Amino acid sequence: MMLLSAIKPLYVLSGFLVGMLVGQTGVGGGSLMTPLLVLLFGIHPATAVGTDLLYAAATKTAGTFIHGLHGTVDWRITGRLATGSIPAAVLTLAALSMYNPMDPKTAHFLSEMLGVVLILTAIALVFRNRIIAAANTRFAAISEGRRRRLTIATGVVLGVLVTITSVGAGAIGVVALVMLYPDRRTATIVGSDIAHAVPLTLVAGIGHWIVGSVDGLLLVSLLCGSIPGIAIGSTLSAHVPDAVLRPILAVTLLVVGALVF
Secondary structure (H helix, E strand, O other): OHHHHHOOHHHHHHHHHHHHHHHHHOOOHHHHHHHHHHHOOOOOHHHHHHHHHHHHHHHHHHHHHHHHHOOOOOHHHHHHHHHHHHHHHHHHHHHHOOOOOOOHHHHHHHHHHHHHHHHHHHHHHHOHHHHHHHHHHHHOOOOHHHHHHHHHHHHHHHHHHHHHHOOOOOHHHHHHHHHHOOOOOHHHHHHHHHHHHHHHHHHHHHHHHHOOOOOHHHHHHHHHHHHHHHHHHHHHOOOOOHHHHHHHHHHHHHHHHHHHO
16 A cells, blocks of 8 residues: 555656657667656756666566567567677676766766767668668678677677667667668567667666666556556557658657756
């Protein structure tokens, strides 16, 4: 009863709306939730990032389960990404632990990084098809060994970005994988990226929890909204054109990124 009384309706509504968007586009969890918590609710950037990481781990676990049932997870790709991202996340957490997460200078650094990654995510969404088309001829003929090394390197970049900002695993990760694996179905790319995000966000989120930058009650409130939101969004995804949603999401991220930055 005490837990239920501590759940705030506005946080639940925010989780629901972001969950719907994620269900429809596969993108927007960290890139919308974290700036929303910072700008609208005045949550400290470190707390927003840490809480959103565990929020993402929980929601994407469900997504991985569904993709796994449909056979749309390439565990080899997921393993390669994790080989780079997990060590990178641990090293990034070790570096962050040397600073007080609530210090104003740390908050300023996190805000600037969040703004930069949001803008990069928006660019990845807007120019996704052009980026992929330009890279297809270059990456289609590379050796399997080089493809593996580039996938691990992509994991390293995502590990650092996600640990610092909780943003990047969706849009940036998917674009990178489509470039590296042009022969894979889009559903498999998305499923593999979601599966990779689970251990990455869990490790990074636990690290933030240890250093004290996670709000447990906020996390519960967000999950209460996001779980039904993702279910409804996934159902609506067949009826709302992706060509309509992606430009709206991209413009939103550009504006939010500029405000945070």
